[in-house]
Amino acid sequence: MTRIFALVDCNNFYVSCERVFDPKLKDVPVVVLSNNDGCVIARSNEAKALGIRMGAPAFKCKDLFERHGVRVFSSNYSLYGDMSARVMNCLGSLVPDMKIYSIDEAFLLLNNFSESPETFARRIRQTVLRWAGIPVSIGIGPTKTLAKIANRFAKKHPEHGGVLDLTNNPDKASYLKQTPTEDIWGIGGKHSLFLRSYNIRNALDFSRQARDWVKSKMTVTGLQTLLEIQGIPCLSLEDSFVPNKTIISSRSFGGCVGSLDQLKEALACYVSRAAEKLRWQRALCTCIMVFIHTNRFRKDHPQHSCARQLRLLHSTDYTPLLIRNAHDILEKIYRPGHEYKKAGVMLSGIEPRLERQLTFFTPPKIRRIKERKLMEAMDRINSRWGRGTLKPAAMGTVKKRKMQRNLLSPRYTTSWHELPVVRAGWHGQARIPAARSIDALMPVEMS
DNA sequence: TCTGGGGTCCTAGGACCC
DNA sequence: TCTGGGGTCCTAGGACCC
Numbered sequence: 001m002t003r004i005f006a007l008v009d010c011n012n013f014y015v016s017c018e019r020v021f022d023p024k025l026k027d028v029p030v031v032v033l034s035n036n037d038g039c040v041i042a043r044s045n046e047a048k049a050l051g052i053r054m055g056a057p058a059f060k061c062k063d064l065f066e067r068h069g070v071r072v073f074s075s076n077y078s079l080y081g082d083m084s085a086r087v088m089n090c091l092g093s094l095v096p097d098m099k100i101y102s103i104d105e106a107f108l109l110l111n112n113f114s115e116s117p118e119t120f121a122r123r124i125r126q127t128v129l130r131w132a133g134i135p136v137s138i139g140i141g142p143t144k145t146l147a148k149i150a151n152r153f154a155k156k157h158p159e160h161g162g163v164l165d166l167t168n169n170p171d172k173a174s175y176l177k178q179t180p181t182e183d184i185w186g187i188g189g190k191h192s193l194f195l196r197s198y199n200i201r202n203a204l205d206f207s208r209q210a211r212d213w214v215k216s217k218m219t220v221t222g223l224q225t226l227l228e229i230q231g232i233p234c235l236s237l238e239d240s241f242v243p244n245k246t247i248i249s250s251r252s253f254g255g256c257v258g259s260l261d262q263l264k265e266a267l268a269c270y271v272s273r274a275a276e277k278l279r280w281q282r283a284l285c286t287c288i289m290v291f292i293h294t295n296r297f298r299k300d301h302p303q304h305s306c307a308r309q310l311r312l313l314h315s316t317d318y319t320p321l322l323i324r325n326a327h328d329i330l331e332k333i334y335r336p337g338h339e340y341k342k343a344g345v346m347l348s349g350i351e352p353r354l355e356r357q358l359t360f361f362t363p364p365k366i367r368r369i370k371e372r373k374l375m376e377a378m379d380r381i382n383s384r385w386g387r388g389t390l391k392p393a394a395m396g397t398v399k400k401r402k403m404q405r406n407l408l409s410p411r412y413t414t415s416w417h418e419l420p421v422v423r424a425g426w427h428g429q430a431r432i433p434a435a436r437s438i439d440a441l442m443p444v445e446m447s
Numbered sequence: 448t449c450t451g452g453g454g455t456c457c458t459a460g461g462a463c464c465c
Numbered sequence: 466t467c468t469g470g471g472g473t474c475c476t477a478g479g480a481c482c483c
Contacts, residue, residue: 034451041451041483057450075451102454102483188481219457221481248453297450309476344452404449 003233004110004117004140004167007147008091008124010084011135011155013104014042017083018073020133021412021420029070033058036254036404037074074405082413086132094124099237107144109237121163140165144235145228148185149175149203176204176229186225191218203229243281243350249274250344254402256295257340263292264327266401268394270345271326275319276382278347279375284315284356286349288322290329295341304340306333313361315351318371319378322347323394 010016014032019025029046033039040047040056050068052061058072065072084103091098097109108124110117121138128136139151146166153175154164166172182192184203194217200206207229215223224234249270257263267290278285291307308329316322326345351357363371381390388395410418 036449036451038450055451059449062449105483186481190480219480221456244454246454250452252451295450307477311475342451346453 001111002142002167003237004142005144005147005233005237006108006110006117006121006124006138006140007101007144007151008106008108008128008136008138009151009155010087010104011137012042012044013084013134014073014075014080015044015047016134017076017080018409019044020083022409025071029068030073031061031065031070032073032075033407034075036252037406038252038404041075072407074408076409076411078411078414079409083132083134087128087134087136090128090131091124094127097237099240107147107237110140117167118163118165121165122161125162136162138163140167142167142231143228143233145185145225146231149179149183149229152179152183173204176207177202179203181206184225184229186221186228191222194218243283243352244277245348245350247274247277247285247347247350248344249277250291250342251401251403252342253340254404257343257401258336258338260331260334260336262400263330263334263340263343264394265396266343267326267330267345268323268392268396270343271323272319272392272395274345274347275317275322275375276379278317278350279379282353283350284317284353285322285347286312286315286351286357287347288312288325288329289346289348290326290333291344291346292330292333292340293342294338298339302338304335304338306335308333309348311349314359314363315349315356317353318375319392320394323392327394 015025015030018030018032025044027046028044029050029052030044031040031047031052032042034041037058040052040054040058040061043052043054047070050064050070052064052070061070064070080103087104088098088100088106091106091108095108095110099107101107110120113120115123117140121140125136125138128134137151137155139147139149139154140163141147141150150164150166154160154162164175166175169175179202180192181187181195181200181202182189184206187195187206195201195206200209206226209226211223211226214226218225227234251266251270253266257266271288287309289307289309291305293305294301294303296303296305310325310329312321312325356362362368378390382388410420412418412420
């Protein structure tokens with residue numbers, strides 16, 4: 001049976017989240033910055049029109065921001081994560097087969113509905129807008145890659161009303177022709193330049209290339225993209241609960257860190273966070289990698305970047321053990337006399353807890369139970385009272401590494417103290433209602 | 448002065464094993 | 466002069482995605 005894939009993509013997601021609660025942001029240029037207010041990672045259409053590039057360093061755009069009155073925000077992941085959950089819950093209530101692809105995207109299967117895929121997609125679009133307050137675009141096609149291409153047109157060209165179906169579309173060739181190779185999902189800058197040298201400039205040109213040639217030049221992943229564009233599905237919807245194969249936790253520092261002790265504290269925080277994610281997916285890891293970098297933009301400073309991996313004696317999710325191992329690695333790779341800008345940890349060799357491979361060094365059951373109870377208690381307390389309520393002492397007690405987040409909006413939906421106020425009335429200063437519709441303020445279940 | 452964080456998959460080469 | 470065949474695992478790097 002031919003499958004019908006739909007890709008639902010939230011428009012300028014982070015900006016849209018800010019706009020739900022602040023109507024003054026409508027029709028004005030808005031951007032959201034990465035951690036430490038470093039780079040531009042989301043732009044409203046008005047900001048895009050000003051020529052602000054994705055990933056542009058914020059300090060280089062400062063003048064432009066001021067000149068055009070661009071509203072600038074630090075990233076507010078509490079808000080975006082919660083809004084994403086609302087959108088996804090909404091989609092999940094409308095279709096049975098769905099795969100969340102990223103914080104702002106999900107693939108759906110649109111087979112077996114009484115309405116036409118396009119009509120149904122328009123209904124999905126309206127529902128998400130009403131329930132979550134977030135505008136989305138929906139592309140439809142016989143493969144995921146074609147659905148992606150359709151989505152691009154649905155988003156860019158308002159005349160489609162936010163939905164485009166490329167399945168059996170008589171104008172498919174024309175749409176492919178209007179899709180530059182670098183805009184094809186799976187073809188990035190390098191391959192796009194390479195294709196250009198062969199005068200392959202758009203998806204239609206690419207779709208006409210020989211399979212053997214594409215495979216030899218772009219490996220099997222390139223071949224997969226070719227077949228998908230030709231309408232032959234290579235990518236399935238997949239299970240939504242496939243565990244990650246690696247878990248990374250890392251940060252750039254607001255300033256620079258030179259001392260081993262400070263790096264150890266930072267690393268303990270990252271390990272602790274990664275181990276939490278590991279336990280969350282009920283898994284254990286067998287490998288741990290630590291990396292540190294100096295600031296690669298400071299050519300005038302001595303540079304050092306190093307990563308080293310260690311295979312653990314037995315699989316684990318026990319934070320103290322992971323911190324100990326991370327510190328051992330750090331001591332081996334650390335070089336005094338350098339100002340480090342970033343550090344991180346990666347856990348890999350991940351196996352489900354229930355399928356644990358015992359080794360000669362696996363601790364006896366009684367100790368494992370003790371460790372499990374300790375971690376469960378810590379996770380429970382932190383989930384009830386907030387992250388970091390209970391933490392390993394190795395993380396330090398004083399917050400020294402401060403992240404730059406000077407332009408943060410309130411956590412409208414996840415903090416009691418920061419809820420939007422409709423009208424202050426009898427108890428003080430007025431905060432104007434923020435939501436586009438009252439539904440946007442309600443948890444999805446209530447709408 | 449200031450340049451994010453978290454993932455996936457593929458390939459090649461070296462060390463090592465029998 | 467001639468020097469096998471078939472594996473695994475690890476590391477490093479590249480390319481891509483959001």
